Amino acid sequence: xxxxxxxxxxxxxxxxxxxxxxAYILIKGMSLDKKTLVNMCRDAQEKAIEAYLPGILETxxxxxxxxxxxxxxxxxxxxxxxxxxxxxxxxxxxKDQETDKKIMEENSDFLEAKLLEENQEAxxxxxxxxxxxxxxxxxxxGESAGNTEGGSQQEAGTGKDxxxxxxxxxxxxxxxxxxxxxxxxxxxxxxxxFDYVISNFYTIDKTTSINSDQLNAPALVSEDxxxxxxxxxxQILVYHSHSQExxxxxxxxxxxxxxxxxxxxxxxLLRDTYGYNVLHVTDTFDIVDGKLDRNKxxxxxxxxxxxxLEENPSVEVVIDLHRxxxxxxxxxxxxxxxxxTAKIMFFNGLSRTNQNGDIEYLPNPYIxxxxxxSLQLALQAKQYYPEWLRTIYLxxxxxxxxxxxxxxxxxxxxxxxTVEEEMNAMExxxxxxxxxxxxx
Numbered sequence: 001x002x003x004x005x006x007x008x009x010x011x012x013x014x015x016x017x018x019x020x021x022x023a024y025i026l027i028k029g030m031s032l033d034k035k036t037l038v039n040m041c042r043d044a045q046e047k048a049i050e051a052y053l054p055g056i057l058e059t060x061x062x063x064x065x066x067x068x069x070x071x072x073x074x075x076x077x078x079x080x081x082x083x084x085x086x087x088x089x090x091x092x093x094x095k096d097q098e099t100d101k102k103i104m105e106e107n108s109d110f111l112e113a114k115l116l117e118e119n120q121e122a123x124x125x126x127x128x129x130x131x132x133x134x135x136x137x138x139x140x141x142g143e144s145a146g147n148t149e150g151g152s153q154q155e156a157g158t159g160k161d162x163x164x165x166x167x168x169x170x171x172x173x174x175x176x177x178x179x180x181x182x183x184x185x186x187x188x189x190x191x192x193x194f195d196y197v198i199s200n201f202y203t204i205d206k207t208t209s210i211n212s213d214q215l216n217a218p219a220l221v222s223e224d225x226x227x228x229x230x231x232x233x234x235q236i237l238v239y240h241s242h243s244q245e246x247x248x249x250x251x252x253x254x255x256x257x258x259x260x261x262x263x264x265x266x267x268x269l270l271r272d273t274y275g276y277n278v279l280h281v282t283d284t285f286d287i288v289d290g291k292l293d294r295n296k297x298x299x300x301x302x303x304x305x306x307x308x309l310e311e312n313p314s315v316e317v318v319i320d321l322h323r324x325x326x327x328x329x330x331x332x333x334x335x336x337x338x339x340x341t342a343k344i345m346f347f348n349g350l351s352r353t354n355q356n357g358d359i360e361y362l363p364n365p366y367i368x369x370x371x372x373x374s375l376q377l378a379l380q381a382k383q384y385y386p387e388w389l390r391t392i393y394l395x396x397x398x399x400x401x402x403x404x405x406x407x408x409x410x411x412x413x414x415x416x417x418t419v420e421e422e423m424n425a426m427e428x429x430x431x432x433x434x435x436x437x438x439x440x
Contacts, residue, residue: 180337180431184386186379191217201378207353207396214350215371221379223372225406226439231277233314236270238263238321239281241301241400244292245323249418255282262412262422263321269430276437279315281308302400309403317437318407320400323422324414332413333421334387342413342425344381345390346374349409353396362398369405373436377408380432380440388428 190196194212204210229235240259250257256264260282270276285300286292301320309315324345326332332343348370351362364370374392381389393411401407412425434440 180384182383184383186383188218188221191221201375201382201392203391203393205393205395207355208350208394209352209354210350210394217375220368220372220375223369223376224439225373225376225436227276227316227437229314229316231275233277234279234312235277235315236317236319237279237281237305237308237312237315238267238319239283239301239305240285240322241297241320242286242294242322243282243284244286245415247323247413247415247417247419247422257419259321259323259412259422261419262323262426265423266319266321266426266430269426270433274430274434276434279308279312281305298400302403305400305403316404316406317433318404320407320409322409322411323417324411326414326416328416330414331416332390333417336385336388336424336428339424339427340418340421341388341428342417342421343388343390344413344425344429345411346378346392347399347409347411348374348392348394349397349399349401350394351396351398351402359397362402364398364402366402366405366407370401370407373406373408376436377432380435381428384432384435385428388425 194215194217197215197217198204202210227235240263243255243258243260245259246252246257255261263282264280267278267280270278281304283301283304285304286294286297288296305318309318323342324332333340334343335341348367349364350367351359351364353359378389378392399409401409410429412429413422
């Protein structure tokens with residue numbers, strides 16, 4: 001009977017304490033979360049019992065429990081919803097732990113998927129109003145797409161029949177150089193001014209940023225980029241991540257009138273006029289199941305070009321030749337040596353975005369070399385062909401420029417240019433390439 005009275009007394013005390021706590025909560029404006037509320041209740045109960053009912057702590061049946069644990073069990077018997085809250089919290093914690101474990105297990109898959117991020121757009125994004133990357137290129141069916149010069153790697157300038165001698169190359173170079181001279185001299189002292197360099201040579205995409213530490217212009221224009229490999233071995237490789245890019249008067253299905261044909265003319269100039277040993281990879285990377293699909297074009301291109309470079313370790317220069325995509329009323333053309341000539345843009349991926357910083361899953365140990373190569377080419381272009389170069393475009397991703405220190409992505413004209421204008425643009429491009437590679 002006494003135990004029953006003690007139980008009633010305990011319940012009365014507990015209810016009074018809970019009422020007091022409830023009043024306190026109301027006064028505080030119900031600003032406490034449920035975890036804080038539970039902890040407060042327990043602290044208040046423990047202190048009240050220790051202060052006013054010490055005898056209760058010696059009740060039988062609690063020898064294996066601490067006073068607080070025993071009191072909490074009594075409270076939960078009277079207020080079962082507290083036990084529900086605790087159980088729910090434990091369940092949520094277990095779920096969080098399971099989620100964390102799952103994320104860790106799937107991390108490798110996540111990184112692999114992120115490797116495709118740089119390929120989720122049609123191509124590099126140009127400056128101003130321009131949409132680049134050939135989004136307007138006409139697609140071809142699987143048969144014609146696979147028939148770009150047999151869809152295989154072509155080697156120009158190799159073997160006894162095709163190799164130009166050094167003397168013949170030098171003679172062709174002298175003839176080409178005689179046709180132009182510096183018309184816009186630029187002092188190298190100007191490159192000490194970072195603002196001058198950025199405003200005159202670069203367009204920076206909103207995805208990324210760069211400062212004077214990351215772009216040390218005096219060091220970049222001074223870097224030695226001369227070709228060290230002799231012409232008895234492959235020296236330059238030209239390819240096209242977006243081989244289906246065409247022009248306003250291209251013949252659909254005829255690769256000689258697409259960016260591949262333009263690339264072949266560049267190869268011919270580098271080989272026959274300047275004496276370089278050049279490979280031209282004409283494989284198709286942007287046709288999937290007979291349809292134009294550029295989502296993974298850079299990945300497919302990387303696989304193939306990496307294989308070719310492994311087979312030809314002597315290659316020093318890798319050029320991915322594209323054409324831009326612009327509004328239909330925009331025409332990227334100028335006059336070079338009396339010829340209508342498509343304007344060009346050099347392109348650098350920095351493997352760094354404003355949102356995420358350095359992109360660790362897209363490493364490029366050659367970013368500074370890439371920047372030096374494009375800046376030296378741009379300097380030559382501005383001195384010899386001032387109206388021909390549009391800009392050097394900087395963007396946040398990589399675009400396979402990690403394959404070689406002297407790797408270059410070139411956007412030549414756009415879909416609104418003619419094939420003739422595109423072909424004409426290869427002549428100054430070959431010239432400035434030669435000037436940099438010869439150390440002029």
